[in-house]
Each structure stands twice: as C-alpha cells, then as structure tokens.
Amino acid sequence: MVAILSLTFGTYFLSGIMNSPSPPLKLIKVLAISVIGILGVINGISVTAANRLNIVFTISKTVTILVIIIGGLVRIGQGYTENLKNSFDGTTNNPLRISLAFYSGLWAYGGWSSLNSVTEELKNPKRNLWLSIVLALSSVIILYLLTNISYFTVMNKAELLSSDTVAMTWGEAVLGPVVRTLPILVSFSALGSATATIYCSSRYFMVGARYGYLPKIFSCIQKQRLTPLPSIMLMTIISIIYCIPTNIEHLIDFVSFVAWVFFGLTFVATICCKFTKAEAYRAIKVPIPVIIFMILVSVYLIIAPVISSPNIGYLIALIIVLVGLIFYYLFVFRKIQPNLMKKINIFLQEFFNLTMSTVNIEA
Template structure:
C-alpha cells in the first residue's frame, strides 16, 4: 500500500488513457479534480436520519426486550440510548468543526493519537463496522420484501441473500453515478420512513383507545438486574442509533460545515429518539412479550394483528426505511475508505475519483464487494453485539481524543465547544457498557477485539515497512493504474494536461 505521492506517473498515464476533467466541475482554479460540495443543511439531516432509521428499529426491539426482561426497562433503554447518542453526536460536532475533514473517527483518531490507532479504526470499519451494518440492513430489506410471499414460514435463505445483493449493487450504482441522485433518494426515503413509523404509532393509539390496554400493564415485571444483560440491551439499542456520526464522514462535501454540521445533529437526533420511543410504545401496546420475543419480522407481526387487509403496507414501509438507510450508509462510508486510501492506509486505487461524475467510484465498488461477501451470515444478534461493541470502543477513542486535544492543542479553532461534562459522561458510560458486555458475552466481544488487534501486524507490514520488495511495489502500481484506466478515475487534485 502506497501513498498517492509514491506512485509516479499515475495522473499523466491515466490521462493518456482518455481521462479528462469536466468543464464546470468542482475544481480549483488550477484545474484540479475534487469532490463537490453539494450537501446542504436538510441534506445533512436526511443523511443522519436516513442512515439511523433503517433495519435497527425493526430488528432490535426483539433483542432489547430479551436482554432487558421487561417492556418498561426496554423503553428506558431506548430513550437512554438516544440521549447517549445525542451526547456523542454533540461531541462529534466539536470534532467535526475543529477538524473539518471527511473520514469521521478516522480523521479525529489520527489527529489525536497518530497513524496506527487511525489505521486500526479504518481496519475495523473496513471489515466489521460498515459492511456488517450494510449487510444487516440489506438482509432486513430482503426478508421483509419476501415475507408476504411466504406468510407461513421463513423465506428461503438463498432468495434473501439474492435480493439483498441486488439492492446493494443497485444503490452502489446510483452512488457511483451522481451525488444529486443520492441526495434525492435519501431525502425522499427519509420523509417516507418517518411517515411510516408515525402511522405505526397512530395505529397503536387507535388500538389502545379501543380498550386494548392489557399489554401495557405491569410494564416493569420481569426486569433484569444483571449489569451484563443491561449492557447487552444497550448495545442492541445503540445499534439502531448507529449512523449518528456518518455526516462527519462527508464533511468536505458539506456546504458551510461549521454551521450545518452541528445544526443537522441538533435537528436529527431528537427526531430519531422521539420516533424510536413512539415506535416501541406502538409495538409494546399491540404485541405481548412472547409475540415480540418470537417474531423474526416484528413489523409484519404488528401489521397482521392491527391492520388487517392492509397489512401488506408494512413490509413496503420497512423496505423503504431500509433502502434509505442503506443508501445513506453506502454514500457516507465510501468517503471514509476514500480518505483512508488518500492518506496511504489503503491501496491508492480506492482514492481515485471519476473524472466525469466526480464520485469515488473505486471506493464504492470495493465496499460493495466486501458487503456482498457478508450476506451469507444469519446470526444477526451476534453481529449486532460485535458491531456495537467495536463501534463503542472506537467512539471512546474519538471522544478521548477530543479531551486530549483540548489539552495538547488549546489554541486550535473550535467553532463549537461542548461543555466538558458531556464527553466525560459519554466516556464513563461507554466504558462501563463495554466492560459489562464483555463479561456477559466474552466470546462475541472478544472476536471483535481480536480482529482489531490483527490490524497491528497488517499496519507494520504494509504501511510501516518502507523497504518493500520491488516486485510488490510494481504489482501495487500496476493494480492502481489498471483501476484508473478501467474506471476512468484519477487521484484527487490531479491537474489537467
């Protein structure tokens, strides 16, 4: 793996293959090619809400209730998870305006602690956080789309995997083609998914006002007191809030990020927390504990019980939610790998930009391929715990970096400066959650930790080692140039010839 500057001749050789910049594109005065700043405030809100509200709210209630033990405790977990995510998002608002670079945690951890911790985050995001989350969302979409065709049994695994692969590839193509198309899809599906969840809530109100209040009685009965179980409940709940930091991945494409980044966070997080709380109240009002615990497609079970002949509408709504979430995740996370490759922590080919559409096509395609390899997995509970635990550990590093940089870089401009209590509360809470969850699920959390540790020798061999054999350097250069010619892409800031 080499840095952009280490590969001699790529821009010119790429140009010799027919590459050219687009007149009127987002270029500097010297003709360099860069990603466009096309995201406004509402686009930012749509990305955050759109990414967060996806498969989690239709999958996690089952697991949160399982670990919490009672509906009352489950609701408390959902609200507190939203508040904790809000605190984290506000901390990230300071980080994102202090370090206005795309890449999110990768940029912040690197700025605070150096290259190795930043690479470990990139390594974990590349093979655990992003593709696993995308795979869960795509599989949820496929399962809900196919459920009406197999109402009495579980849809075939092969069919679910195939549909999940198709939607992943389709959204990747849209992301490769045009950023404006991505934002239009995101805006439309974000509005649709909020409407869908509000319909769920109002349908449950009608059910309650009809005299069916039995499912909301004795809400705290069966509440667990084990710290490990409560921590696991929080992690499955926090999985549904995953994505609150995704706008930080695309800061360089956000118009006026100093204003729009914190504003988007302040608007979107309360909306998501309220919608999630209302959705869970709706589920718990209509369904018994046993129905919630045994249902693999909770929204379908809910709709069949309350919506009657129009129950088919709920799988459609869930599909819309998951498509919007997957679309936003593909868009935002591809920029993470783009920035990592631009900094020399991934192959240069992943940092190339399409000269016509000004989108990171190789990064998008690479991420699509990794996601497709994970679509065969079916143990969603284990995947959620691993993803949430690993994400919590890196979020801890980012927020710790915020405190560290306040000490080491006091002179650095901070357009947003959160109260010191917020990052401290976030650090303490997440630390206890990780510790308790590890003791409750040592194998699952240990797998995530072990995989992150594997990134250390990878870094030392492929990044730190400067005297690589010539044949390896030549192979890397050939791969990068082949990708440049194949996708008509060049490195960022390449000049017109």
Template structure:
C-alpha cells in the same frame, strides 16, 4: 509507471467540479484530462434545518424495525425495554454534545478520524479508519440489507424463513446499490430522497395507529411492566447494543463540519434537536408495537412492523411492509454512499492503495471505493446473521466512540489555551466515556462471545497493515493500478485542500 497510471487528475461531481485544462496524452485527450487552475473549497451550505435533516435521516433506518425484538428479549420486560430505548437516546445525546465541542475545536470534516489524529496521532487514526472501512460500514450495510430481505420474505409466508434465499436477496440488494452508486451520484441522491420519505411515512402510520389503539384501551402490556426484568449487567449491555444500533448516525453531522454554516451555533443545536426528535419517535413507535401485540407475539415475529400492520391496518397492511422495504433500502443506499466516501478519503490520505481514491472518468463516481465497500458487506452476509452482526458492529463502534471522547479529555490539556466556542462541564464527557467502557467491557466479562474476539482482532490487526504498507510503504502496485485504470476507466481525483 507511476501511481497515477494512465489518466491525469480529474474532478467531478463528488464534492469537486470540472476544470478546463490541457490534454496531456492521446489517452488523456480521450477522457479530457485536465490541469487544475484553482483550489476547490467546500461551501458552508448546511444550516440548522439541513443539519437536523441529516441527523434524523441518517439515524432512522432499519434499526427501529428489527431492534425492538432484541431489546425486549434481552431485557425480559416491557418496562426495562422502554427505559433502554429512552436511555439509548440520552446516551446518544451525551455523545452528540461531546462531538459538538470536538467539531467546534477541531474544525475539520472527517469526524472521529480528524479528532483521533489530532489527539493521538496517525496510528490511532488509521486504526479507526481501518475498522470503519473493514468492519463498521460494511457490517452496517449487511445488517440493513438482511433486514430488507426479512421483509421481502414476509410477502411469502408459506416459504418459512430459509437462510440461503434470504441471504441471496440481501446480496442482490447490495449489488443493485453498488451499481446505482457507481453509475450516478445524482441517481443515488434521488433514491435517498424517495426512500427517506417512505420511512417517515411508515413510522408516522405506526405512531398514529398506536395512539388510536391506546385510546381504545389496548394497554394491558404496560401493567406490571417490569415483571421478568433481567438482573444481568452483561445482558443489559447487549440490550443497549441492540437499541444503540438503531440510534447510530447521531455523530454524522461531524463528518461535514467544514460545510456547516455557523458551526458554533448550528452544530450543537442540530445535534440536540435531531437526537431528541428521534428519541421521541422511537419510544412512541415501541409503545405502538405493544398496543397491537403481546410481548410473546412480538418476540415470535420475524418482521415486527409487518405483524403490527396485520393487527392494526387489516386489508391495508400491505402498505406498511412496502414502506419498510423502501426505508431499509434507502438506509442501505445512504450507508453505501457514505461508506464509499470513507474508503475514498482513506485512499487519498495514503492509508489505502491510491487507486481506492480514483473516480470514473466519464461517470465521475468513486467506483473503486464503492465496489470495495460492497464487496466486504457481501462477505459479511455470507458468514453471519443479523444478531451477530449487530453485536459485532456495536462493540467496535462503541470502542471508538469511547476513544474519541477520550480525545476530548486529552485536548482539554493539550489545547487548553485554544479558544473554545463550546466547553461542556467535564462530567458530561466523563459520564459518556464511562458508559462506553461499560458497553465494551460488561458483555466480555460476564458472557464472553466469539464475535467480541473477532472484533478485537480486527482492531489490533490494522497494525499488521499500517507498519509495512503505510509507514514503510513497501508495497508497489503500479502495475495493478494501471491495469485497474484501463479496465475500470478510473483516474486520480484532485486532492481537497486541508484546513
């Protein structure tokens, strides 16, 4: 049987719409298989405010609630830790500026995949997709859900911090998110809205509380703030990893370039405003933490925001961990939603088995891609802890951020006659690329760790699958596809038009 298996093409709520058509078989008639009459086009509905909201809502997740401890521990001082937080915001700003030029030059959705494909060809683009699907997205989900589990544990302090129960809670969070996202796109969107509001409330409470504490004279941690500062370049790079994890998402607006109204104006404006806003919020939040506890107390805390709440809010402290739980769960929900779509697009492009791009014929959700993404995240929870995953995630992500900005430099020559709406001074992409190289190389040179080897193996290991399965297409899985279609009730979706 052909790769399309039992059901004909369907369209639904995942960026496409239902079309009227003809029934093609008995099985097809049961689910209303259709013949597509018109192509589906993406609407340019994301304006400036929408773009800023997408960036801020994506960046602010669990990182600000877990990374302060790691950054302070690695930098050795309050002063350098705050510089790392501000510097990470500046680096994210440089990256977002580079992506603004890329997004207005290569006017396609898909972010890094589109730019790497344009500059370096399908192999490099596939390696990015491979690592995004297998490493970057699942590890992000695992990190966020492990953070969620840590804050759940904070409600049971007498139990200590056993790893197995915490991992069970994290796994349960992933499974529930997989179910929600598989059953309904609207339900997943409503969860995102609710939990985003909770995260903003939590950070607002922390910032206001910090201002009050400083007004009361709680500033002892900011005196002689550079005492104990580390001088190791590799440790400083790892500290940036911890902070940059909290900033991850600064590039997400480029995934929807085709849907931005007036991208030549709104893409760079939204990037600049969004990243600047998050940087201010993060620096103020870190200052607030240190008004309520000493550096030593912050390093001993397994849930920094909860400790802060106990010190500042007193009997009302329960509000904060509940809000943080909402924040981390909502962030994980957004990552599952977008991560599933990455698998969906890769399957549709032929870089994964085609059934990964199928949708449920009744629920109209990309169920196979969501199940796949969450399954990888579950495996990562079983083999690692949060600190290891952050380093693992950051090494791989910044490797590809650097290569993506290198594609901008390449296209300055290969597309030198193309009209550019935005053309940055060449020093900006060069500076960002040098920073990315430093973040990738410095920890390996001065302090080799096994997770960096794992990440490198994953990056190159994609070729093992690309050559036989993508280039030569030697794998025939029609029987598996047909079985999955019947078991999961899934069918091919309409291909989106290419620009």
C-alpha cells in the same frame, strides 16, 4: 451495518410478497446481496441520485412509522393497554446485563456517527452538523418510542421478541387485509438506511486513504461523477461478505462491539489532539467534558457485554482488529509500498478515470 439493513430489507420485503413471517433464508441472502450491489452502483454513479433516493426512502420510512403510531394511538383509545401496564416486569436493572440491549438500541440511532463522515460535503458544517445531529436524533427517538408503544398495543414482550417481522405481526392485528403492504414499506425503510450508510461510510475509506491508512486508490474520486468510486466498491464488497452470517442479532452485536472499540479510540485521540495540537484549526469544536463522557460510555459498551455474555464473536472481532495492527505497522508506520500495489493503483486510476480528492470543510 449495510449487511444488517439489507438482510432486514430482504426479510420484510419477502414477508410482504410471500405473505409469510419466515421467508427462506437463502432467498433473503440472495436478495440482500443483489440490493447491496444495486445501491453500490447508484452511489457510484451519482451523488445526486443517491441523495434523491435517500429522500424518497426517508419519506417512505416516515409515512410507515406514522401509520404504525397512529394505529397504536387508535388502539390505546380503544382500551388495548394491558401490555403497557407493568411493562418493565421481568426485566433487569443489572448494568452488565443491559449492555447488549444498548447495542441493539444504539444501533438504531447509528446515524449520529455517520453525519461526521460527510462533513466535507456539508454546507456550513459549523452550523449544520450540530443542527442535523440534534434535530435528527430528537425526532428519531420520539418516533421510535411511539412506534414501540404502538407495538405493545398488539403484542406482549414475549410475542414481540419471538417475532421475526414485528411490523407484520402488528399489521395483521391492526390493518387486516392490507397487512401485506406494511412489511414492504418497512423494507423500504431499511433500504433507505442502507443507501445512506453506503453513502456515509464510503467516505471513511476515502479519508483514511488520503492520510495513508489505506492504499491511495481509495482516496480517489471519479473525475466526471465526483463520487468516491473505489471506496464505494470496497464498502459494497465488505457488506456482501458480512451477509454470510445467518443471525442478524449476532451480527449487530459483532458490528457494535467493533464500532465502539473504534469510537472509543477516536474519542481518546480527540482529547489528545486538544492538547497536542491546540492551535490547529477546527471547523467544529467539541467540549472536553462531552469527550470524557463518551470515552466512559465506550469503555462500558466494550467491557460489559464481554463479561455478561461471553461470545466467540468478540474474540474474533478483537483478533481482526489486532491483525489490522500488523498491516498498520508494515504499510503505514514503516511505509512499505510494494511495486505491485503502485502498478495496481495506476491501472485502476486510468481504468476508472480517477483523480485524488481534496479537502474543504471551512465553509
């Protein structure tokens, strides 16, 4: 996801700087990789700095969206509503064919899963996790819906789908000479999401390592800065590798497919734990009907895209997951720990001044 957001940042930022809807792909990738490295450094240096940067980007994102929404409302008042009439003409209600649309749509709301990864760092998670997810998703759905309506006051469906920089196309029609500022603001929006994703997703690696699913080094935090430095470094490296594919849409489909495989497995594991570990302490409890519903959603989002639009990318994703099972069997189930890995762990702990992280989510 960080790679997608960084490539989006590069596309929009360069579009604004160069005043071109299609900047050079190589330049986009160089900028995206550079930005991932910078964000990794910021997240590794300070949690506070990363959070403050997030706040700045969130404000920028909100201002940008409000500008687009207000501009759209003005155009509706001026009578530019032809693209809003019969807006579902030419679309499909085939449940198999709309599954890929769900990938793109749900990817935009991906923050619902990210919040779970920072439960340990939330104050009063029993209250604030649910509150954050409900309020954030509700507000984002409303804002994104109004933004898309605004886009349709300028473009029809074909024009919107063919545009690489939708906001810039909209801005050329609505903002005129100040259009170049809009793609730059949109790029900052993507950058803010990338910052938040590095912050949240690196915690997955840390917790996974704590339970033995990754080398122990990734469960460590830096003593002075209290950041999960090894996990952030791993997240940064993986994100840079994901910048190699050239098609963002295919990358979204690939990431979404893998994500929903693991979401589905997580939901199944959650419902199993409801029965096998009924007495275990749970800071946050999820009703069983909600879990069952999400399992069904996961099954649909895994199977439907493969049937409706077969793609070699899904097979590659599945192979990567299956290869992961080999590592799980050797290093987790059989608990094989090569001496070289132990030496590397010790060296890295001493070199980066790391210590094991602890858990506290009962507050």
